[in-house]
Amino acid sequence: MVFSDEDNIKATLLYNLRRKRIIGNKHTHFDTLKSGFPSHQGKDVDKIAHELIKKGYILTKPTNYGLQVSLNKEKIQEIELFIKKVLGLNFE
Numbered sequence: 001m002v003f004s005d006e007d008n009i010k011a012t013l014l015y016n017l018r019r020k021r022i023i024g025n026k027h028t029h030f031d032t033l034k035s036g037f038p039s040h041q042g043k044d045v046d047k048i049a050h051e052l053i054k055k056g057y058i059l060t061k062p063t064n065y066g067l068q069v070s071l072n073k074e075k076i077q078e079i080e081l082f083i084k085k086v087l088g089l090n091f092e
Helices: 005-019 030-034 039-055 073-087
Strands: 058-063 066-071
Touching: 005 030, 005 039, 005 066, 005 073, 030 039, 030 066, 039 058, 066 073
Parallel strands: none
Antiparallel strands: 058 066
16 A cells, blocks of 8 residues: 655654654654655644644644653554554554
8 A cells, every 4th residue: 555755754753753752641742753854855744743633643742842652552552553554664
């Protein structure tokens, strides 16, 4: 099955957060979501990250030093299925 570039970026974003266990009360800065992607995809990554926030896969925590994000632990099963479907990676 062939997935779009947008789906690959979504899955990679979610995979990076899941691999680092940024779930629930553990947060990371919003700008770190772009790390690991080529610089010319920065705007696409921002747009897709905001889309994932609207869908509820990524939760936000506004702070005085910037926006913090983490994965929604209530949707972790859905997130892992999406990563497995698109990237073919499992979590045990």
